[in-house]
Amino acid sequence: MTVDIAARGPATVAALSGEVDLECSPAVRRALLDALRDGRPVIVDLSLVSYIDSSGIASLVEAYQAARKQGTALMLAAVSPAALRVMQLARLDRVFNIRPTVDDALAVLAQ
Amino acid sequence: MDPMPHASPEETPPRPPDPAARDAHGGEVVIRVRDLVTHYGDRQILKNVSLDVHAGEILVIMGGSGSGKSTLLNHLLGLLRPTSGVIEVLGKDINTSKESELTEIRRKFGVAFQGGALFSSMNLLENIMLPLYEHTDLDRRTMEIMARMKMEVVSLSGFDDLMPAELSGGMIKRAALARAIVMDPRILFCDEPSAGLDPVVAANIDDLILDLRDATGMSVVVVTHELESAFKIADRICVLDKGKVLTIAPVDEVRANPDQRIQNLLNRRTEEEELDPEAYLRRLTGEKEP
Ligand SMILES: Nc1ncnc2c1ncn2[C@@H]1O[C@H](COP(=O)(O)OP(=O)(O)OP(=O)(O)O)[C@@H](O)[C@H]1O
Ligand SMILES: [Mg+2]
Numbered sequence: 001m002t003v004d005i006a007a008r009g010p011a012t013v014a015a016l017s018g019e020v021d022l023e024c025s026p027a028v029r030r031a032l033l034d035a036l037r038d039g040r041p042v043i044v045d046l047s048l049v050s051y052i053d054s055s056g057i058a059s060l061v062e063a064y065q066a067a068r069k070q071g072t073a074l075m076l077a078a079v080s081p082a083a084l085r086v087m088q089l090a091r092l093d094r095v096f097n098i099r100p101t102v103d104d105a106l107a108v109l110a111q
Numbered sequence: 112m113d114p115m116p117h118a119s120p121e122e123t124p125p126r127p128p129d130p131a132a133r134d135a136h137g138g139e140v141v142i143r144v145r146d147l148v149t150h151y152g153d154r155q156i157l158k159n160v161s162l163d164v165h166a167g168e169i170l171v172i173m174g175g176s177g178s179g180k181s182t183l184l185n186h187l188l189g190l191l192r193p194t195s196g197v198i199e200v201l202g203k204d205i206n207t208s209k210e211s212e213l214t215e216i217r218r219k220f221g222v223a224f225q226g227g228a229l230f231s232s233m234n235l236l237e238n239i240m241l242p243l244y245e246h247t248d249l250d251r252r253t254m255e256i257m258a259r260m261k262m263e264v265v266s267l268s269g270f271d272d273l274m275p276a277e278l279s280g281g282m283i284k285r286a287a288l289a290r291a292i293v294m295d296p297r298i299l300f301c302d303e304p305s306a307g308l309d310p311v312v313a314a315n316i317d318d319l320i321l322d323l324r325d326a327t328g329m330s331v332v333v334v335t336h337e338l339e340s341a342f343k344i345a346d347r348i349c350v351l352d353k354g355k356v357l358t359i360a361p362v363d364e365v366r367a368n369p370d371q372r373i374q375n376l377l378n379r380r381t382e383e384e385e386l387d388p389e390a391y392l393r394r395l396t397g398e399k400e401p
Contacts, residue, residue, distance in 0.1 A: 022247050022294075029253060053295045055249055058256035085326040090260040 003031040009106055011041045017048035020056030028056060032063035032074075039072055043105045047078035057087060064096060073097070075105040139166040141298055141330045142187060147196035149182060156182050158354040160196070164298070169324055169331040170359075171341040174351030175376060180334045183351065184302060187332065188222060189213050201297065218246050221291030225302040227283040229275040229290075235262070236271035239290045246294065261289040265319060281312040288316070292323060299323070299331045305340050313337065317344050338377060342366070350376060 001018040012035050020028055035042050044060065046052070060076065067074035075097045079087070087093045099105040142164035149157040157179050164170050172180050185191045186198060189205040198205050200216055208216065229238045239258040243249060249257075262268050265285040278286060284304055291299055304320065305313035317340050324331050335341055341348055342362055349359040352372050358365055365373065393400070 022249065025253065026250060029250065054257045054260060054293070055247070055253055058253045058260065061256050061260075062252055082328075089322060089326045090263045092260070 001027070003028060005031065005035055007040075008043075008102070010109055011043050011106060012038075013043045013045055013102055015045040015048065016052075019050055020052040020059075022053065022055050025053070025055040025059045029059035029062060032059065033066055036063065036067055036070065036072055036074070039070065041073040041075070041109055042067065043075050043077050043099075043102055045077050045102050046080065046083065047101075049080065049083070052080075052083045052086075054086070057083070057090075057092065060096070061092065073109065075099050075108070077102045077105045140164070141166050141201055142332070143197070143199040144187070145197040147183075147186060147193050147198065149186065149191065149193045149196075155194075156354050157186070157193070160351075160354070160356050162349055162356060162359050164330050164332055165346075166330055167324065167328045168346040169320065169333065169344050170347050170349060171345035172332065172334045172349045172351060173336070173338075173341055173376065178351040179354045180351055181302065184300060184332070184334055188220065188300065189217070218294065219297040221294065221296035221299045223284070223287040223291040223299070223301045223304060225306070227275070227287040229278075229283065229286060231275050233275075234271060235267065235273045235275070235278070235286055238275065238286060239293055242290060242294050258289070258293055261293050264292070264323070265289045266315075281308050281316075284308065284316060285319070288319065295327065295329075297329055299329055301331065301333045301335075303335055303337075304333060305337055306335065313340060314343075316340075320344055352376075 001016065001020055001024040004015040004017070006013050006015070014032055014035050016028060032042065032044065042063070044063075064074050077099045078101055079098055084093060087096065099108060140163045144160055144162050147157050147160040148155065160183060162170075172183065174180050182191065186193060187200070189198075189200070189208075192206060201219060203212060203216055205213060205216065230241070233241070236255065236258055239261060240254050243254040243257060247254070259268065259271070262270065265288050267282060267285055267289060270282075275283065275286075288301070288304065291301070299320075301320070305316045308316065320331060320333070321344055323329065333341075333344065345362050347359060347361050348365045350357040350365065350373055357370060357373055358368055360368070366377065368374070
């Protein structure tokens, strides 16, 4: 699993790749909370994630809550169908701001 | 706006499978039992039990009281050692595995015990978080969110602070289920998940088990007496009778099976035991055998 942080336009894109499981979700959590520090919107790119477990999703929840508290946008891009189904079970699809692609998320920010 | 999945239209399994055995039809086998024999003292309880559990299936184990269902379940969990036979779980022989390997395999199990097995001194949230405490060193915030996600799944959201004594029967069953799935298990075991519940609550639990399996692709092994529930959730049913597997087959085949013992079980008829009136009278009056 890797987390790649890069600036794109007005946003910070955090690209996760590989398996996000118990072993590495603490790193994801820290990376996302760090990425939120400078107040720029954060887009979490999940297109290269092959599997994300509940600890990974919980880390996204925590980052999302931290973003809301400081008034920053946080969007999830390219959530896989498998991850989406797990999110739907806990009705998190109604909580997260989910976009099909990073470009789409950037377009929303540009509006 | 609707979230747009990025992956191929074909839904990929949520997790790359462990290298495990495959059955004759090419399906992945997560549990493989061969010629399992077990005794309590001199009494043989399980008699050459063989069965497979496939990835993503719901297998329901049925059988009369004392037929050996709980004993079989305890073997699958590695809690009992058999007299002979092989039990492979996720590709590992659990009877020859070291304790450390067993712990590793058990991390991939979720078990919802019949009575719930909640700790009376802990509130609901702490009870559901317990496996995370035992098996991970995640941040406490993460554990709480994970536990609350599962509480939402089983419709116990917002009841963090309730103590087990304050829960209804249905809530206890759902709490046990939430705790069993908190680690995203590959295999979920449920002992009588809906026994003793009113029909509506029981049906909710059935739906929940189906939704969980559909969303996560995990395998589920359920022990139940509830016929309606078995017919609704099972992909296959395994019928045990006096420690033997009478049949293990898809639901429709089991229902159509002409074997009288199976039909008796499905029709809730108990087998008429041979009655020797003389012996019975002696038992009643406590007289010794002549
Ligand atoms: N700890 C034990 N010591 C001795 N005999 C036992 C023990 N546990 C179970 N048995 C015996 O093993 C047989 C199978 O019991 P088991 O509990 O597996 O049945 P079951 O199918 O789960 O029944 P039920 O539906 O009543 O729960 C029974 O005859 C029982 O008396
Ligand atoms: Mg039993």
